[in-house]
Amino acid sequence: MSPSTVPCVLTEKVREIIPTSKILVVGAGGIGCEILKNLALSGFADIEIIDLDTIDVSNLNRQFLFRKEHVGKSKAMVARESVLSYNPNISIKAYHDSVTTQEYGVNFFKRFKVVLNALDNRAARNHVNRMCLAADVPLIESGTAGYVGQVEFIKKGLTQCYECQPKPPQKTFPGCTIRNTPSEPVHCIVWGKHLFNQLFGEDDPDQDVSPDTADPEAAGSAGLNAAASETETGNVQRTSTRQWAQQSNYDAAKLFNKFFKDDIEYLLTMENLWKTRKPPKPLNWREAASHEGDADNSIDSVRATDMQVWPISKCAQVFASSIDILKEALSKKEFLVWDKDDKPALDFVTACANIRGHIFSIPQKSRFDVKSIAGNIIPAIATTNAMVAGLVVLMVFKVLAEDYENCNSIYVRQKSIHSNVVIAPDYHLIKANPKCYVCSPQPYVGVSVNVDVMTVKEFETEILKKTLNMIAPDAILDGKGVFVISSEEGETEANNDKKLSELGIVDGSILKVDDFLQNYNLTIGVNHYVAKEKDDPPYKVVADVDDLKPSVENGQQNGSTESSEEKHSKMEVDGNAGDDDDDLEIVDKPDEDDPQEGTSSKRRKLNPPEDEDDDLIMLDDP
Ligand SMILES: Nc1ncnc2c1ncn2[C@@H]1O[C@H](COP(=O)(O)OP(=O)(O)OP(=O)(O)O)[C@@H](O)[C@H]1O
Numbered sequence: 001m002s003p004s005t006v007p008c009v010l011t012e013k014v015r016e017i018i019p020t021s022k023i024l025v026v027g028a029g030g031i032g033c034e035i036l037k038n039l040a041l042s043g044f045a046d047i048e049i050i051d052l053d054t055i056d057v058s059n060l061n062r063q064f065l066f067r068k069e070h071v072g073k074s075k076a077m078v079a080r081e082s083v084l085s086y087n088p089n090i091s092i093k094a095y096h097d098s099v100t101t102q103e104y105g106v107n108f109f110k111r112f113k114v115v116l117n118a119l120d121n122r123a124a125r126n127h128v129n130r131m132c133l134a135a136d137v138p139l140i141e142s143g144t145a146g147y148v149g150q151v152e153f154i155k156k157g158l159t160q161c162y163e164c165q166p167k168p169p170q171k172t173f174p175g176c177t178i179r180n181t182p183s184e185p186v187h188c189i190v191w192g193k194h195l196f197n198q199l200f201g202e203d204d205p206d207q208d209v210s211p212d213t214a215d216p217e218a219a220g221s222a223g224l225n226a227a228a229s230e231t232e233t234g235n236v237q238r239t240s241t242r243q244w245a246q247q248s249n250y251d252a253a254k255l256f257n258k259f260f261k262d263d264i265e266y267l268l269t270m271e272n273l274w275k276t277r278k279p280p281k282p283l284n285w286r287e288a289a290s291h292e293g294d295a296d297n298s299i300d301s302v303r304a305t306d307m308q309v310w311p312i313s314k315c316a317q318v319f320a321s322s323i324d325i326l327k328e329a330l331s332k333k334e335f336l337v338w339d340k341d342d343k344p345a346l347d348f349v350t351a352c353a354n355i356r357g358h359i360f361s362i363p364q365k366s367r368f369d370v371k372s373i374a375g376n377i378i379p380a381i382a383t384t385n386a387m388v389a390g391l392v393v394l395m396v397f398k399v400l401a402e403d404y405e406n407c408n409s410i411y412v413r414q415k416s417i418h419s420n421v422v423i424a425p426d427y428h429l430i431k432a433n434p435k436c437y438v439c440s441p442q443p444y445v446g447v448s449v450n451v452d453v454m455t456v457k458e459f460e461t462e463i464l465k466k467t468l469n470m471i472a473p474d475a476i477l478d479g480k481g482v483f484v485i486s487s488e489e490g491e492t493e494a495n496n497d498k499k500l501s502e503l504g505i506v507d508g509s510i511l512k513v514d515d516f517l518q519n520y521n522l523t524i525g526v527n528h529y530v531a532k533e534k535d536d537p538p539y540k541v542v543a544d545v546d547d548l549k550p551s552v553e554n555g556q557q558n559g560s561t562e563s564s565e566e567k568h569s570k571m572e573v574d575g576n577a578g579d580d581d582d583d584l585e586i587v588d589k590p591d592e593d594d595p596q597e598g599t600s601s602k603r604r605k606l607n608p609p610e611d612e613d614d615d616l617i618m619l620d621d622p
């Protein structure tokens, strides 16, 4: 049979265009490696791959393009070489870089037929979502969590975008967040479980607890004061941590000083990490055991021990006592298995998580809360990654055939007693949310904030960057022409420490915000809001367009008068969420033409309304 008469699943048209279709794979981790292999084996011959990271020992169990000798090398570069080694006739261009940097603008994205996301964090996913909308390139978004996974098709004007719907808090975390830059209690709890396994459990290279010197964010600043051996690849250190603990007979003070003092001091030498974050404070055993401010260290009733947050001195005491019990248990077994229902194991993790939380200024948690959070942590599973990557490439075929109507989202799920279906597609495409603050024709969001307290810098960092996921925002005060924030260095630094109200940003003000890197324009309605209770969030990013109206005359703040039911249905992001990955919100949009059309220049354009003030400051293109 000649090749042309071989029966084929794919249409001739698709087979013809596969070799010349330029595909971008973003992320060369668990899913990315599988996708690359599938693409190469399916005949794709024009592939580009971007990943900012280097290969870690812990990647080798599931990222099959990488081998032991590749540890420490660029994931993108090695992935390219590995694929070329079994198919040298294709073109693969690799970038060892973050996809969020300026080099990868709209014109970069426009070159691709399809973009495939294989990422592990929301910030990068949101960014690629915005770039693909701006470039009008189809995006296939994928992800896994343990045994479940998902593949989703995103095309401007046809489907929902990645940011159309609120998302539950993220459950998996990049290794460097756990090891270097925790910002939430769950990061400390994961770290505590990993430390348990390092000291008492089965060796797992995925669970290193020491500072991650390969953290791309720390590049160039790591390990200034560190001993040479500590900058070696993790394997040596991991084995020695366990051996070292055994040699020192699991002395609590020694262990404490290593993990909570020496390692933290080492992290502080990775200066780049602390440029925009509060640096951690090392804690030594003596200080912890007699920690000041711990008035009541005599919590003994079971209920109090479970429900209350332990003071640091109590954490130190539990750290030592649980180590004694676990050491004894280990003497009878080869290794211990972490179990949230095993009291000494849970005590150990609770104590460690809270000591680490204290060091990083992260809220501490009761043993009850730690038990619930620790029970839900999900490992990466190679099989799920492989299934999802297979489904991604099957979807690429449909996109190439322009069979968009059949590009429904697909879910990989665990077989249950109710269903034998492991791979389940949606029945129809999910339409865009008309209130989405990213892909609606005129994106609009309401921000409730105390304009007399929040500074411009805080507004930029906490709201524009962390909550609304912008990278290089510019903001002007609409109608007044005041340039509040500029992404160009040296232009608006004088505003940084000013309160919003000092720049004329008051209740009812409108800010026009633009991120030229994302080709994204957003109108923000400001609502002056004063937190009343101690637990009230410092700010809220609210969904309801009514909240954009100025305060009512009786002085009640917008957003503070609704019923709890209304509040629930509106979806908000508030400043107490404390992370980048909490729910997104939905906003109403004014019914006008798409403002994003024609704003694809490299430099920003703030896209003011037709009747803009003359004194609006516009910066020239370079
Ligand atoms: N902004 C970004 N630009 C480019 N690549 C990114 C960006 N953010 C994350 N990635 C890459 O996406 C990949 C995601 O893969 P994966 O989820 O398997 O994570 P991993 O770091 O390899 O493993 P794990 O987090 O489980 O240790 C990683 O290789 C990571 O470096």
Ligand SMILES: [Zn+2]
Pocket (backbone or CB within 6 Å): 160, 161, 162, 163, 164, 165, 432, 433, 436, 437, 438, 439, 440
């Ligand atoms: Zn959207």
